[in-house]
Amino acid sequence: MTGWWLGVRCTRNPERLSQNFGLIRQSWRNEETTMARIDGVRKPRGLYQRLLFWMVKRRFGRVMEPLRVMCLHPQVLSANAALELKLEKARALSGALKGLVEQRVAQLIGCPFCVDFSQSLNLKRGTEAAKLQALPRWRESSLFTQAERVALEYAEAMTRLPLEVSDALFERLRAHFSDQQIIELTEFAALENKRSRFNHALGMKAEGFSEGALCHIPEAKSRSAA
CATH class of the missing domain: 1.20.1290.10 (AhpD-like)
Known part of the structure; x- marks a missing residue:
């Protein structure tokens, strides 16, 4: 589930931030929500989060709840983004x-x-x-x-x-x-x-990304890994 971090890459370009600002400002409106145990960010805080929301929604059609929750802790958000973006370049395996x-x-x-x-x-x-x-x-x-x-x-x-x-x-x-x-x-x-x-x-629910294409039932709770 690494792909949604790809939207972070262009945040280092101030000119591009400015050009995209109008679109970003609209991207978080009218979002359907999937509540978890912690209520995540509904309206992004600051230009970085607005850009991130816009890029993720453009790629996946929505802003998923784990990202909204992680936005409540900027250090956790940036640390995870940095790791995921680096690993996107790993190509030793298919x-x-x-x-x-x-x-x-x-x-x-x-x-x-x-x-x-x-x-x-x-x-x-x-x-x-x-x-x-x-x-x-x-x-x-x-x-x-x-x-x-x-x-x-x-x-x-x-x-x-x-x-x-x-x-x-x-x-x-x-x-x-x-x-x-x-x-x-x-x-x-x-x-x-x-x-x-x-x-x-944190109680994240399935958000329908598979669109019912398959029956995706997690393992039984009795398993030790769960």
Whole structure:
């Protein structure tokens, strides 16, 4: 669910800020809201937030609730934006593989918003709907490659509590991925753990980004990861 941070990039150009100001001022009006446990920012505060709201709405059609809530804490907002923007440039692994890992982690933690949003991004990347539908049961499905299987097993081991990554699993991982790719895989699995736990703890609901394309049911609450 990384894409909504892309709108931050042009904030360093004062001329562009000025040119876009009129559009930005209108972007947050008449927004439908999805309430979480903390009421997020309805009207953006300052030019930075107005620009961010405008860019996110232009790309995704709406300003999602996690962004609204994070805007209440500018330091948390800017720290997360900086990390996400840097990781957007990571290319050791395909976006399709990282998308599967992110969606699986979100399912295990049980975050409705993250499952919905990651699923919509995966569909836009061109991942087959049947593959996403089979993701909770990837071990029994023939739709996943051996590399995808070991990556998903690794992400699950990182997500379930207590965290246990065996030496045998790591050796199987090394049979498919370079050290750089393993580092990137680990980072994205860990980052989705952070996103999903943050959003789930604050009660973020699914916002319909998948538009009912698939049945996106999070894992049962009885699972230890949730």
